[in-house]
Amino acid sequence: MELRHLRYFAAVAAEGSLSRAAEHLHLTQPSLSRQIRQLEHDVGAPLFERTPNGTTLTPAGTALHRHALLLLRLADAVPDMARSATGRSREVVQIGVPPGLPQEWLLNALASLEAEVAHAAVTLTEAGSTEQLRMIREGHLDLAIVREQPARLSTEHLFDVPFGVAIRPGHPLADGTTCRLRDLDNLRVLAHGRQQVPVVDDRLVVAAHDAGAVPLWQFAQFTEHALACAEAVKADAVLLIAQSARRLLPAWPWLPLTEPELALTTWLAWPPQTRTVVSEVAQAIRATPPAA
Structure with a gap:
């Protein structure tokens, strides 16, 4: 058993798919499959169950996975352990x-x-x-x-950080001090998508429904280019925490979101x-x- 086998094993376990793991590792799928079969031979037990939807860990795979992650972390730390x-x-x-x-x-x-x-x-x-x-x-x-x-x-x-909205300059809401969720009814509102801030989009939709509002949600993945993303979808407002709004949209007034308050946990x-x-x-x- 070699350290690289454990890295390949951990990647397949994380991705739940040989093909996705091979792409992440920059290997061909047949090559990765051979490495996993070699590890299973060395361990003496099957580590994955192959299904039409990908792979899942067997009981032996689950037991090995816990120890493999610890061994990989220790191996990665070795070059930096000594302070001469x-x-x-x-x-x-x-x-x-x-x-x-x-x-x-x-x-x-x-x-x-x-x-x-x-x-x-x-x-x-x-x-x-x-x-x-x-x-x-x-x-x-x-x-x-x-x-x-x-x-x-x-x-x-x-900790929790309250959400607010950065309002497009010149919009009537930009002169306020707070923004109720129902004030966003029928406005185009840009927000982070599920892959970037999980569960937030679901909470937003439910909270808006409870408040009797139907914002035109525009979900996207963005970090540094919030302004460009907002312009691309013609957003009236962008859902952000205050620190991100100050950094990414300094010209857009930021208002705390109320009725109800929503927080980023x-x-x-x-x-x-x-x-x-x-x-x-x-x-x-x-x-x-x-x-x-």
């Missing part, structure tokens, strides 16, 4: 952060880590929630800061079985005061 300058070792902890995370809170969290978990060498990877959860399942992240509470991971609620997630240093980093992050 001080003679002290620092363990690398890779943390995923989503776009739009309040910068002040993140800087406070990093300061806490430097003071309380000095033996951790933290690296950050910016990615959306869906991508982060894929990376943590594949063993490429130790901790994920995400906008949904994932299953089969240890989680901690960090932020969670910390990590594998149930992990290194001690990862648990220590998670504890320090959990203790960071919530974002204002």
Whole structure:
């Protein structure tokens, strides 16, 4: 058994499909299938059940998966374990952060880590929630800061940030101080799609229905190009948290959303079985005061 076999195995488990995993790994599907068969031969048991819709882990595969992720994280940390300058070792902890995370809170969290978990060498990877959860399942992240509470991971609620709407300059709503959800009736409203901020679109549709409003929702994936996306769909408003609106749409007045209020929930997630240093980093992050 080689380390690459475990990486291939983790990728197939994360994607639930040999073809998608092969594409992600830049391998041909027959080549990946051979590698998985070799691993199954070495383990002495089938690891996947092949179905018309993809692959699922067998009981043996589930047992191996937990240990494989831990081994992969340890292997990835090996090159950075030694610190020759001080003679002290620092363990690398890779943390995923989503776009739009309040910068002040993140800087406070990093300061806490430097003071309380000095033996951790933290690296950050910016990615959306869906991508982060894929990376943590594949063993490429130790901790994920995400906008949904994932299953089969240890989680901690960090904080909620209220949603609001950035209003197109010159629109009658732009002169207000707040915006009720029913004020968006029949307006074109751009919002993040399910792949970027899971479950938000469902909550929006239900809340709007309960408020007696029918906004013309325009769901899209965007991070840096909110203005271009808004112009493309001729949006009257863009649903964002205040920090993202200030950064991406500085000329569009931002109003907090009311009646009802909606919030973007932020969670910390990590594998149930992990290194001690990862648990220590998670504890320090959990203790960071919530974002204002």
